[in-house]
Amino acid sequence: MNKKMSKKKMGFPTAFTVLFIVLIFAAVLTYVIPAGSYSKLKYDSDKKIFMVTKPDASVQEMPAKQETLDKLGIKVDIQKFADGSISKPVAIPGTYEKVKQNPQGVKELFQAPIKGVYDTIDIIMFVFIVGGCISVLNSTGAFDAGISSLSRATNGKEYVLIIVVTILIALGGTTFGMAEETIALYPILVPIFMAAGYDAIVCIAALYMGSSIGTMFSTVNPFSSVIGSNAAGISFTQGLTIRLIGLIIATVFTIVYILKYGAKIKKDPTKSLIYSQKEEIEEKFLKDYAGKSIPEFTFRRKLMLAIFGLAFVVMVWGVSTQEWWFLEMTTLFLVVGIIIGIISGMGEKEFVSKFVAGAGDLIGVALVIGVARGINLIMDTGLISDSILNLSSGAVQGMNPYVFIIVMLVIFIVLGFFIPSSSGLAVLAMPIMAPLADAVGLPRHVIVSAYQYGQGLIAFITPTGLILATLAMVDVTYDKWLKFIMKLMGYTGIFAVIMLLIEVALK
Known part of the structure; x- marks a missing residue:
C-alpha cells in the first residue's frame, strides 16, 4: 500500500494537468504583466491589400507590395501572403504599445478551454x-x-x-x-x-x-x-x-x-x-x-x-x-x-x-488542442501575448541565428517532456515562438523543425509519453530501455542540431 502511494506521488502529471496549471499561470500573469499590443498586418485576399490593425483597434489599408513589407520591417516575401502560406495576422516589429490592463478572472479561466x-x-x-x-x-x-x-x-x-x-x-x-x-x-x-x-x-x-x-x-x-x-x-x-x-x-x-x-x-x-x-x-x-x-x-x-x-x-x-x-x-x-x-x-x-x-x-488529443488554445485565448484576451512576445523579442535582438535556433530546440525539449501531445504543444507554443524567428531573420519553418525535433527527441524516453505503456506490454523495465537508448538519443540530438544549423544556413 505504501509503495503504491509512493509511486503515485512520484508520478508525472498528465498533459491536461500540465495545461491547466499553465492556464492558471497565464491568468495570473494577466494581473502581473503590463498589457500591450503590436500593430497587426493581415493580407485581404479578396481586395488584395494589407489591413493593418493598430493597438487602438483602428484599421489602416496599405498596398500589398513588397515595398510595404520592407517599410514595415517584416522580413517575409510577399508571395507567402499571396499564396496563402501565411494566413494569420503578423505582428509588425517596433509597433508595440502599452494598453489598458484587462486581467482574466475565475469566470474567464473556466470558459477558456471551452472557447478553445x-x-x-x-x-x-x-x-x-x-x-x-x-x-x-x-x-x-x-x-x-x-x-x-x-x-x-x-x-x-x-x-x-x-x-x-x-x-x-x-x-x-x-x-x-x-x-x-x-x-x-x-x-x-x-x-x-x-x-x-x-x-x-x-x-x-x-x-x-x-x-x-x-x-x-x-x-x-x-x-x-x-x-x-x-x-x-x-x-x-x-x-x-x-x-x-x-x-x-x-x-x-x-x-x-x-x-x-x-x-x-x-x-x-x-x-x-x-x-x-x-x-x-x-x-x-x-x-x-x-x-x-x-x-x-x-x-x-x-x-x-x-x-x-x-x-x-x-x-x-x-x-x-x-x-x-x-x-x-x-x-x-x-x-x-x-x-x-x-x-x-x-x-x-x-x-x-x-x-x-x-x-x-x-x-x-482533441481536448488537449482545445485546452492549449484556451491558454492562448487567455493571454490574447488579457492583452499580454504581445507583451511577452515583446520581451522575448528584446531578449533575442541581435542574437546570432545559429545560437537562437539551438535555444529553441532546448525549449521544445523541455516543453515536450511535460506536454507529449504534438498537436497540443504546437497550438500552445507556436503562436508565441514562431514570430521570434522574424526577430532574428529566420523563416518560420525553422521554428517548426525545432519544435518537431525537440519534442520528438524527448519522446524517446519521456515517461509522460508512450514508452512506459510499450515497455509494460513486453515486460521490459524502464532502466533497461534507458541503457539501450541513451547513446542513440545522444547521436540523434547532435544530428538534430546539425540539421537545424543547416536550415539556418540555407535561409
Missing part, C-alpha cells in the same frame, strides 16, 4: 476523422498482415526484418503520426523477432524508434507538421524537403544502431540487456506461438493500404496546388475511410462502430 475547443473545431474534426479512418484500416488486419508477410519473406535473412519494419513504421510516423497504433503489433512481432534469435528490445526498438524517428522528422504528419505549421502561419510544405532528408538519414543510422545490437545478441544471447528476463519473456510470447493466427496479406488488404497511402499524396497535392485546408483534408479522409470500409467487406454497423471508436480514441 470552439476556436479549434476545424482541427479537432480533422483529428477525429483521421482517427476513425485509421481505426477502420487497423480493424481489417491490413497493417498486421503486411508486416507479418514481410517477416516470412525474410526467413534466413532476419536482419532484413529489422530494416523493413523500421522503415515501414517510420513511414507511418512521418505521414500520419503512427504511434499508439503500434501497440497492436507487439503481440505479433515480438515472437517473430525472438524466434529469429533477437531479444524483445530489438522488436521494441524497430517499432517504437521507427515511429519516434518518423514523427520527429515528420513530413506530412497532420498531428505535428500540418498543425504546427498552421499555428505558425505557414504552409506545412515549407521546410518539407530538409525534413525529408533528415528523415532518411536519421532512419538509416537508427537502423544501423539496432542492427549492431541485434547482431551482438544473435552471436551471444548473454549480451542482451534483458538476458535475466529471457525465460520469463519467452514463456509469455513463444508459448503456443505456432498456433497464433496471423492475417493473410491478401490483394484486398494490399489495396486498402495503397489507398490509405495515396490519401497523403492527394493531401499534399491539394494543399500545395489547390488551396486546400482543414475542411478539404478532413473530407478526403472521411471518403478514404468509407472506401476502405467498403473494400474490406465489413457491414455498416461494424464500420460505424470501428470508425466512432477510432475517433473516440482521439478525444483526449
Whole structure:
C-alpha cells in the first residue's frame, strides 16, 4: 500500500494537468504583466491589400507590395501572403504599445478551454476523422498482415526484418503520426523477432524508434507538421524537403544502431540487456506461438493500404496546388475511410462502430488542442501575448541565428517532456515562438523543425509519453530501455542540431 502511494506521488502529471496549471499561470500573469499590443498586418485576399490593425483597434489599408513589407520591417516575401502560406495576422516589429490592463478572472479561466475547443473545431474534426479512418484500416488486419508477410519473406535473412519494419513504421510516423497504433503489433512481432534469435528490445526498438524517428522528422504528419505549421502561419510544405532528408538519414543510422545490437545478441544471447528476463519473456510470447493466427496479406488488404497511402499524396497535392485546408483534408479522409470500409467487406454497423471508436480514441488529443488554445485565448484576451512576445523579442535582438535556433530546440525539449501531445504543444507554443524567428531573420519553418525535433527527441524516453505503456506490454523495465537508448538519443540530438544549423544556413 505504501509503495503504491509512493509511486503515485512520484508520478508525472498528465498533459491536461500540465495545461491547466499553465492556464492558471497565464491568468495570473494577466494581473502581473503590463498589457500591450503590436500593430497587426493581415493580407485581404479578396481586395488584395494589407489591413493593418493598430493597438487602438483602428484599421489602416496599405498596398500589398513588397515595398510595404520592407517599410514595415517584416522580413517575409510577399508571395507567402499571396499564396496563402501565411494566413494569420503578423505582428509588425517596433509597433508595440502599452494598453489598458484587462486581467482574466475565475469566470474567464473556466470558459477558456471551452472557447478553445470552439476556436479549434476545424482541427479537432480533422483529428477525429483521421482517427476513425485509421481505426477502420487497423480493424481489417491490413497493417498486421503486411508486416507479418514481410517477416516470412525474410526467413534466413532476419536482419532484413529489422530494416523493413523500421522503415515501414517510420513511414507511418512521418505521414500520419503512427504511434499508439503500434501497440497492436507487439503481440505479433515480438515472437517473430525472438524466434529469429533477437531479444524483445530489438522488436521494441524497430517499432517504437521507427515511429519516434518518423514523427520527429515528420513530413506530412497532420498531428505535428500540418498543425504546427498552421499555428505558425505557414504552409506545412515549407521546410518539407530538409525534413525529408533528415528523415532518411536519421532512419538509416537508427537502423544501423539496432542492427549492431541485434547482431551482438544473435552471436551471444548473454549480451542482451534483458538476458535475466529471457525465460520469463519467452514463456509469455513463444508459448503456443505456432498456433497464433496471423492475417493473410491478401490483394484486398494490399489495396486498402495503397489507398490509405495515396490519401497523403492527394493531401499534399491539394494543399500545395489547390488551396486546400482543414475542411478539404478532413473530407478526403472521411471518403478514404468509407472506401476502405467498403473494400474490406465489413457491414455498416461494424464500420460505424470501428470508425466512432477510432475517433473516440482521439478525444483526449482533441481536448488537449482545445485546452492549449484556451491558454492562448487567455493571454490574447488579457492583452499580454504581445507583451511577452515583446520581451522575448528584446531578449533575442541581435542574437546570432545559429545560437537562437539551438535555444529553441532546448525549449521544445523541455516543453515536450511535460506536454507529449504534438498537436497540443504546437497550438500552445507556436503562436508565441514562431514570430521570434522574424526577430532574428529566420523563416518560420525553422521554428517548426525545432519544435518537431525537440519534442520528438524527448519522446524517446519521456515517461509522460508512450514508452512506459510499450515497455509494460513486453515486460521490459524502464532502466533497461534507458541503457539501450541513451547513446542513440545522444547521436540523434547532435544530428538534430546539425540539421537545424543547416536550415539556418540555407535561409
